[in-house]
Amino acid sequence: MSILINIKNLNLSFGEKIIFKDAELTITKGDKIGLIGLNGQGKSTLFNILMEKTSPDISTPPCIYDKSNIGFEICLIPQELNIKDYADLSIENFYLSFYPDLYEAQKKLNLDYADEAALQKFEDLGGWEIQNSYLSYLKSFGFNELNKDISLLSGGERKKIALSIGLSSRAEMILWDEPTNHLDIESIERFEDELNTCQKTYMIISHDRYLLNHTTDSIFHISRGEIEAFKGTYLNYLEYLDEKEKELAKNLDKLQNKHRRELAWMRQGIKARRTRSKKRVEGFNDIKENIADIKSRVKRKVNLELQHSGRKSKILCEVENGSFSYDDKEIFRDISFSICKKEKIALIGKNGVGKSTLINIIREKEKLSGGKQKNAENLKLIVFDQHRESLDPSKTPMEVLKDGSDFVTLGDGRKKHINSYLQDFLFSKDQVHRPISTLSGGEKNRLQLAIFMKESADLWVFDEPTNDLDIETIELLEKELKSYEAAVIIIGHDRAFLDNVCDSTWLIHDNKLEIFEGGYTQIAPYLHALEQQDTERKGDEQEKSTKKKEVTRPKKLSFKDKKILESIMDDIEKNESLLESIMNKINNHDFSKNDEESLKKFNDLNFQKDQLEEEIKDQYETWEKLNSMNHSC
Numbered sequence: 001m002s003i004l005i006n007i008k009n010l011n012l013s014f015g016e017k018i019i020f021k022d023a024e025l026t027i028t029k030g031d032k033i034g035l036i037g038l039n040g041q042g043k044s045t046l047f048n049i050l051m052e053k054t055s056p057d058i059s060t061p062p063c064i065y066d067k068s069n070i071g072f073e074i075c076l077i078p079q080e081l082n083i084k085d086y087a088d089l090s091i092e093n094f095y096l097s098f099y100p101d102l103y104e105a106q107k108k109l110n111l112d113y114a115d116e117a118a119l120q121k122f123e124d125l126g127g128w129e130i131q132n133s134y135l136s137y138l139k140s141f142g143f144n145e146l147n148k149d150i151s152l153l154s155g156g157e158r159k160k161i162a163l164s165i166g167l168s169s170r171a172e173m174i175l176w177d178e179p180t181n182h183l184d185i186e187s188i189e190r191f192e193d194e195l196n197t198c199q200k201t202y203m204i205i206s207h208d209r210y211l212l213n214h215t216t217d218s219i220f221h222i223s224r225g226e227i228e229a230f231k232g233t234y235l236n237y238l239e240y241l242d243e244k245e246k247e248l249a250k251n252l253d254k255l256q257n258k259h260r261r262e263l264a265w266m267r268q269g270i271k272a273r274r275t276r277s278k279k280r281v282e283g284f285n286d287i288k289e290n291i292a293d294i295k296s297r298v299k300r301k302v303n304l305e306l307q308h309s310g311r312k313s314k315i316l317c318e319v320e321n322g323s324f325s326y327d328d329k330e331i332f333r334d335i336s337f338s339i340c341k342k343e344k345i346a347l348i349g350k351n352g353v354g355k356s357t358l359i360n361i362i363r364e365k366e367k368l369s370g371g372k373q374k375n376a377e378n379l380k381l382i383v384f385d386q387h388r389e390s391l392d393p394s395k396t397p398m399e400v401l402k403d404g405s406d407f408v409t410l411g412d413g414r415k416k417h418i419n420s421y422l423q424d425f426l427f428s429k430d431q432v433h434r435p436i437s438t439l440s441g442g443e444k445n446r447l448q449l450a451i452f453m454k455e456s457a458d459l460w461v462f463d464e465p466t467n468d469l470d471i472e473t474i475e476l477l478e479k480e481l482k483s484y485e486a487a488v489i490i491i492g493h494d495r496a497f498l499d500n501v502c503d504s505t506w507l508i509h510d511n512k513l514e515i516f517e518g519g520y521t522q523i524a525p526y527l528h529a530l531e532q533q534d535t536e537r538k539g540d541e542q543e544k545s546t547k548k549k550e551v552t553r554p555k556k557l558s559f560k561d562k563k564i565l566e567s568i569m570d571d572i573e574k575n576e577s578l579l580e581s582i583m584n585k586i587n588n589h590d591f592s593k594n595d596e597e598s599l600k601k602f603n604d605l606n607f608q609k610d611q612l613e614e615e616i617k618d619q620y621e622t623w624e625k626l627n628s629m630n631h632s633c
Contacts (some may be wrong), residue, residue, distance in 0.1 A: 075181060089150070175203050204216060213234040216233065391444060396435060462491065498519050503519075
């Protein structure tokens with residue numbers, strides 16, 4: 001396939017916020033690309049750069065934006081149509097807003113339909129063909145009332161106009177920005193069918209995961225100022241990310257093991273190490289820093305991917321430089337945070353790190369040892385914990401909720417009939433009059449949620465809310481919490497639930513509170529790095545403790561063992577050199593060739609790498625054991 005667009009050295013910043021840093025991308029003819037990334041990370045900005053509406057920063061080397069030919073056209077279909085500037089256009093000819101030359105010719109024809117020059121220009125520019133195609137697409141989307149005032153159209157109707165403009169465009173490449181917002185399922189499926197049969201190159205920004213998975217064959221992911229290109233569907237990309245995270249865990253584990261081996265090796269002294277291993281001596285000091293660097297790099301990645309909302313809502317609770325100790329045991333040190341109206345927070349951390357204590361501080365049931373705290377006046381906070389209230393099995397759901405009235409007063413002041421309210425929690429009309437004893441466990445959980453959530457509060461705290469809940473009830477709770485007007489804190493370990501509900505994550509670790517914007521998935525690599533670092537630290541401590549306790553007399557080396565010890569370092573160095581060579585080949589592999597031979601070569605290299613790594617690991621363990629015996633003799 002021929003290359004349509006090639007961009008290199010793309011740099012762009014808005015103030016201190018880096019959007020792109022030495023980014024690059026290549027688009028070939030026929031590509032169907034899904035563009036993903038967190039809000040505020042540059043998706044729409046990239047579209048504007050491709051349209052040459054936004055200019056990259058001046059950089060060294062300079063940005064290169066190379067198109068395949070001078071006449072190459074790109075059409076951007078934005079989220080919202082520009083109705084205001086084209087108030088003179090009707091539904092029937094609103095496509096002209098995307099064609100300035102046709103628009104000018106049409107205006108002249110409106111003044112004088114006999115203007116032969118304007119008519120000729122309209123025909124030469126393909127105006128009639130574009131118009132017929134546009135109207136045909138409108139009709140296919142069920143849009144027949146062309147005489148309606150366009151300013152009075154619904155969001156879905158306007159979106160159908162936008163889709164028809166994009167599908168009828170003669171541009172070689174179409175940029176779609178959230179094309180399915182406000183659309184009904186039937187229209188979305190129609191749009192998917194059109195994309196799957198069209199021969200054009202296109203790029204889509206969408207939060208519709210189903211659409212991305214069924215209409216794209218490549219994924220561009222904007223992250224940390226870079227554009228990562230992946231060949232495959234959205235689902236393939238998710239699987240790739242999962243494997244990538246596993247690989248990170250594997251690499252950290254290897255680094256930890258290497259540190260342990262090198263530490264033992266360094267302790268043997270210069271004589272044992274020999275002068276030819278100077279490179280290893282120099283490299284040892286970097287290993288421990290590498291573990292910390294991976295941790296900080298992952299954290300930087302998380303922070304770079306975050307979009308701060310700039311929320312100016314009412315602050316419910318604010319703590320500045322807070323500390324808290326219990327019986328001389330430090331729980332928190334120098335923590336600062338604020339909770340705003342409507343904020344959805346995931347509170348995570350290992351058992352016993354102080355999650356419940358933090359909630360009690362917020363509730364002012366515990367007083368800070370140091371620092372400042374300020375709560376909103378008359379702050380109402382309700383905690384829904386794992387010890388849920390018991391239900392009288394002889395009563396019906398209607399009787400439990402009925403408190404002298406057939407209506408439930410909701411948190412926002414609205415009143416709703418009990419039947420209707422319980423239906424929101426998936427109870428049928430028959431079930432509301434049945435004894436609770438006849439309800440299933442999931443139904444009882446939903447009833448408890450219904451009782452709890454009819455209360456009003458400024459701040460809700462849910463402690464492990466998904467425990468013992470079925471999928472149906474979890475999905476219901478997700479929906480309710482996402483639409484809540486009040487602030488919510490969720491203590492839990494259900495990663496999907498936290499991702500779907502929360503817009504920020506609070507992590508308690510090492511007596512500190514670290515705050516990130518985004519759900520659990522955003523900080524998962526950072527959590528894993530912390531875990532690996534803790535494991536590495538504990539390993540060091542255990543090794544020191546073990547060496548102090550060693551009292552057993554080691555065995556003497558046999559003649560065979562001595563021979564192995566004399567040659568094993570040479571063998572390790574040869575294998576490590578070979579491993580380095582294989583790694584270079586893997587890193588420089590040409591992924592543009594997706595043929596069977598190229599794939600087999602790549603897989604063979606990975607197999608050799610895994611085999612060598614395992615062999616080196618075994619050699620180190622042998623050396624460590626024999627060298628320890630030799631040193632003790």
